[in-house]
Amino acid sequence: xxxxxxxxxxxTERRIRDGGYGGFSFRDVAADVGIKSASVHxxxxxxxxxxxxxxxxxxxxxxxxxxxxxxEKRIGEWxxxxxxxxxxxxxxxxxxxxxxxxxxxxxxxxxxxxxxFQLATKTIAxxxxxxxxxxxxVFAALEGAMLxxxxxxxxxxxxxxxxSLG
Amino acid sequence: xxxxxxxxxxxTERRIRDGGYGGFSFRDVAADVGIKSASVHxxxxxxxxxxxxxxxxxxxxxxxxxxxxxxEKRIGEWxxxxxxxxxxxxxxxxxxxxxxxxxxxxxxxxxxxxxxFQLATKTIAxxxxxxxxxxxxVFAALEGAMLxxxxxxxxxxxxxxxxSLG
DNA sequence: GTCTATAATTTGATAGAC
DNA sequence: GTCTATCAAATTATAGAC
Numbered sequence: 001x002x003x004x005x006x007x008x009x010x011x012t013e014r015r016i017r018d019g020g021y022g023g024f025s026f027r028d029v030a031a032d033v034g035i036k037s038a039s040v041h042x043x044x045x046x047x048x049x050x051x052x053x054x055x056x057x058x059x060x061x062x063x064x065x066x067x068x069x070x071x072e073k074r075i076g077e078w079x080x081x082x083x084x085x086x087x088x089x090x091x092x093x094x095x096x097x098x099x100x101x102x103x104x105x106x107x108x109x110x111x112x113x114x115x116x117f118q119l120a121t122k123t124i125a126x127x128x129x130x131x132x133x134x135x136x137x138v139f140a141a142l143e144g145a146m147l148x149x150x151x152x153x154x155x156x157x158x159x160x161x162x163x164s165l166g
Numbered sequence: 167x168x169x170x171x172x173x174x175x176x177x178t179e180r181r182i183r184d185g186g187y188g189g190f191s192f193r194d195v196a197a198d199v200g201i202k203s204a205s206v207h208x209x210x211x212x213x214x215x216x217x218x219x220x221x222x223x224x225x226x227x228x229x230x231x232x233x234x235x236x237x238e239k240r241i242g243e244w245x246x247x248x249x250x251x252x253x254x255x256x257x258x259x260x261x262x263x264x265x266x267x268x269x270x271x272x273x274x275x276x277x278x279x280x281x282x283f284q285l286a287t288k289t290i291a292x293x294x295x296x297x298x299x300x301x302x303x304v305f306a307a308l309e310g311a312m313l314x315x316x317x318x319x320x321x322x323x324x325x326x327x328x329x330s331l332g
Numbered sequence: 333g334t335c336t337a338t339a340a341t342t343t344g345a346t347a348g349a350c
Numbered sequence: 351g352t353c354t355a356t357c358a359a360a361t362t363a364t365a366g367a368c
Contacts, residue, residue: 020186020188021189022270023188025342035351037344041344045345047344047345097267099314099318100262103256104184118318132326136326137327137330139327140311140313144309144310145306147309151265151268153280161306170334191361203361207364211363213361335366337365339363342362345356348354349352
């Protein structure tokens with residue numbers, strides 16, 4: 001993909017993970033990349049297009065990364081991914097924040113958030129254990145822990161809330 | 167409190183719990199209540215004032231309600247409160263959504279979300295068990311479960327993700 | 333306490349030159 | 351592919367009449 005297009009997606013991802021869909025504008029993203037908002041529209045016609053594209057890339061990247069590690073290490077891998085994002089720049093899961101805001105989001109964006117959780121929970125679906133719904137429990141813990149660490153302005157909250165996970 | 171002022175807070179709470187801080191406007195709230203946006207400003211001068219007031223009332227109400235039940239039933243009480251809100255109109259925790267969006271929120275609003283989690287986790291602080299951080303674990307699970315139930319558009323997700331909670 | 337009117341700014345989006 | 355210029359609409363907020 002072209003340099004600029006990727007840079008736009010990068011900037012948008014950062015913006016949404018920080019303040020949500022309603023918390024960024026085309027002008028914000030353009031300024032981050034160093035171009036004008038009209039140029040952003042050239043690559044992604046509408047805010048819906050842009051946001052859905054960011055969410056799809058986000059999902060595909062993370063799912064692929066996690067599929068690269070053995071089953072029994074995947075819960076720890078997800079935990080590390082989110083922990084690092086939180087420690088490095090206080091950002092939470094892109095699709096987590098979209099899920100929270102979903103009542104005021106365009107349908108294609110909600111659909112991408114849904115897809116993320118369907119695929120993500122599947123990466124830690126039960127194979128050997130007795131319990132069902134392991135994936136749902138794990139992601140609920142991770143998403144909630146991120147949200148709380150941000151609300152309480154303390155990254156340690158994430159570690160303490162998820163210490164008992166796989 | 168005056169009828170209208172409460173109605174404004176009610177409408178705003180519904181709006182934020184559905185689409186977040188960035189997902190509602192003064193005109194939305196005014197239309198819900200049946201007045202004009204200028205009249206909303208008469209009661210709450212700025213969006214920051216309005217949002218912080220909603221969050222404070224939300225926190226005070228829930229904390230008081232939960233303090234009315236015995237210690238050993240509080241986890242179940244919180245679970246029921248959030249479960250009902252989700253089932254009745256698909257809404258999540260007001261302070262959960264604010265926590266997620268916190269990077270693009272006015273400081274007084276973030277402060278109210280922080281206060282909620284400080285007080286809420288305290289209502290289920292450990293008294294007898296061996297584990298620390300019970301409150302953080304429980305609320306992470308509940309908040310994450312709400313967020314996922316909304317993203318996946320399936321209220322059963324909340325039940326399945328939180329089935330193992332106290 | 334609510335209204336009309338309006339200011340000032342921001343926002344998503346488009347047209348057309350280079 | 352980026353720019354300038356611009357639009358139409360929405361947004362937060364204020365002034366002043368009733």
